[in-house]
Amino acid sequence: MIQLDGVGQVFDGREGQVTALEKIDLHVRDGEFVTLIGRSGCGKSTLLRLIAGLISPTSGSVQVAGEPVTGPRRDVSFMFQRPALLPWRSVLSNVMLPVEIDGGAGDRRESRGRAAYRRSGRAAGRCRSDRSLRRARGGPPRAGSLPG
Ligand SMILES: Nc1ncnc2c1ncn2[C@@H]1O[C@H](COP(=O)(O)OP(=O)(O)OP(=O)(O)O)[C@@H](O)[C@H]1O
Ligand SMILES: [Mg+2]
Numbered sequence: 001m002i003q004l005d006g007v008g009q010v011f012d013g014r015e016g017q018v019t020a021l022e023k024i025d026l027h028v029r030d031g032e033f034v035t036l037i038g039r040s041g042c043g044k045s046t047l048l049r050l051i052a053g054l055i056s057p058t059s060g061s062v063q064v065a066g067e068p069v070t071g072p073r074r075d076v077s078f079m080f081q082r083p084a085l086l087p088w089r090s091v092l093s094n095v096m097l098p099v100e101i102d103g104g105a106g107d108r109r110e111s112r113g114r115a116a117y118r119r120s121g122r123a124a125g126r127c128r129s130d131r132s133l134r135r136a137r138g139g140p141p142r143a144g145s146l147p148g
């Protein structure tokens with residue numbers, strides 16, 4: 001369950017304050033599939049960042065699974081609009097990064113990373129998992145940023 005009540009988000013932009021969201025109420029029930037559609041700059045990514053706990057609302061409240069969102073949660077995955085990958089790392093170690101941050105058991109990290117790579121990175125990138133992204137042919141595979 002995702003619940004936003006009276007959510008507003010104001011950013012301090014270079015040319016003054018930007019109101020990205022104002023008085024947003026959104027209730028998503030378990031199992032519902034929701035798509036956000038709107039013109040560029042209308043606040044779609046801002047809304048997703050709030051739900052993922054990457055930013056806090058200026059006003060109103062955001063809840064996931066009945067709890068106020070106070071930071072990133074392990075049960076919420078977020079795929080960035082642009083790939084958030086580290087070019088000096090190999091394809092596989094980019095895939096493993098979330099597992100590292102998560103503090104997953106060291107001996108299981110690589111097998112989890114390889115399984116995630118098989119599911120996503122290889123199909124999209126067609127490059128060897130031990131290649132650094134900088135050297136991967138055809139540019140970084142977007143799927144490398146998919147949560148494992
Ligand atoms: N960190 C920030 N600082 C200042 N302004 C911001 C910040 N993040 C977003 N904005 C502004 O808030 C508004 C909403 O931005 P947002 O990225 O949520 O739009 P969007 O609907 O995802 O757009 P797009 O379809 O182009 O991805 C825009 O005017 C944007 O410039
Ligand atoms: Mg966006």
